[in-house]
Amino acid sequence: MKTILITGSASGLGEALAKQYAKNGWSVCIADIQQDAGEKRAAELSQTHGTDCFFHALDVTNDEQWQAIYNAVTARWQGLDAIINNAGVASSGDIDDLPLKDFQWTVDVNLMGVVKGCYYFTPMLKKKGGYMVNVASMAGLLHMPSMSAYNASKAAVVALSETLCAELDSYNIKVSVLCPAFFQTNLTKNMRATHSGGIKIANRLMEKSSISAADVAAKVYQDSLAGKFHILTHVRENMLWRLKRFLPSLYMSQIKKIGKKFNTKMTQE
Template sequence: MKKRIFITGGASGFGFALAEFYAQQGWRVAIGDIQEQAGQQAQQALAQLTSDARFLPCDVTKEADLQRVADTLSEAWGGVDVVVNNAGVAQVGAIETVSLEDWEWIININLLGVVRGCKVFTPIFKQQKQGHFVNIASMAGLLDVPNMSAYNSTKSAVVSLSETLQHELAPSNIGVTVVCPSFFRTNLGSSMRSTVPNMDKTLDKLMSKSDLTATDIAKQVAAAVSQRQFYVLPHATGRRIWRLKRWLPRGLYAKLMQRQFTKVKGSK
């Protein structure tokens, strides 16, 4: 039987790159997204690669939407093998300038969207006695970059959630992978909220420096799923800084981050 995957935020960006990769491998691929036109176009492109490609309108802030997807795939496919909680947004700004409305907005999507996906699909995985969650976090969830407290907090929470579920779901033969990329070319900036002037230009510059594409990272994720690997940290520089954070005294690491933050501000 063909393997089955469902990806939130799959109509564009990294979600679509992942869907495209799995479609090329002959998997049944379903993407969920709030952008219906983009979702339909993505479905048409995926249909050229696999015999079963579906677009299911889905808003991750609504548990009922995810439940409807789960019910649809259970009926059509008899279940699903991999669920990728990918949908996410960005928020940039100093702590005193970011509104609580923006905090609630990003938490509802980046964190609770992942929570809802795991909550809805876990019973299906348990019933079929196997399954795998892929939760898309960020190096921002591991590294405390200034002026990104809201984004960092949601992504670190996704890491913690994933670590917890790795232990909790292992007895049910359910795997978990958490993906923590650094900046790479994607469409994250299209929905970004920022109180920092010209942040869109800064983000574009940071993304353009990546030596990895969305497709490169999709391949790493697929390999991690097949090997039941937990952490995926695609960027070498991000991995090095993460190790420094874990090994260095906090004071030395803080100085390093402040120096890097000053360089980024100066390059705008």
């Protein structure tokens, strides 16, 4: 029996990931702050796929809840084969406009939530090897304007993952970082933005995307088990990232143009 813990898996991408792993025979711990939805998902997966799926409440900013879920996984499975640190939030606003409490909230969930998942479950993975997937974003590689908190938090997740990829290799732990661009999900549901235009633009980009959460989940399953570090789901943004790496001056000129267009759109919304 293969076992996996997925944070933020009661809805959105996390739910799609839970379904992807369960249908491939994995037992899944649904870890989320949404208790009713999480319990429902776990019951559905167990019934549909015949695997040992269960829900455990988890606020990724809460150390006591991390310790509790570690204890629950130990008692139920005596170990873990994989963890996906997926829980995340979104925010937007200029650096001098976004309240510092919202900046801190973004970092606490997106970065420290991942750090805590790695901290608590790495010792378990070290015992027999396994897989660790940290969910960042294309915003961790390409940094659009008016998204400083979100960009910084996701870039830090990429840096953390790169560090752990080398650090944990000798323990046979394969570390991957997921960096998707916009796709169809519920990311903006609890988004904190200084201007409603930021939410409208994000929703429009998600609606226009041809990529679904199920598509992203399938890519994660395939690439992480293959031991790939960067999991990239969008062709256009992947090309832009390569432009940044090999022609940084040209990339920066393009980003500045995008910034001007973005500011114009924001004022029109």
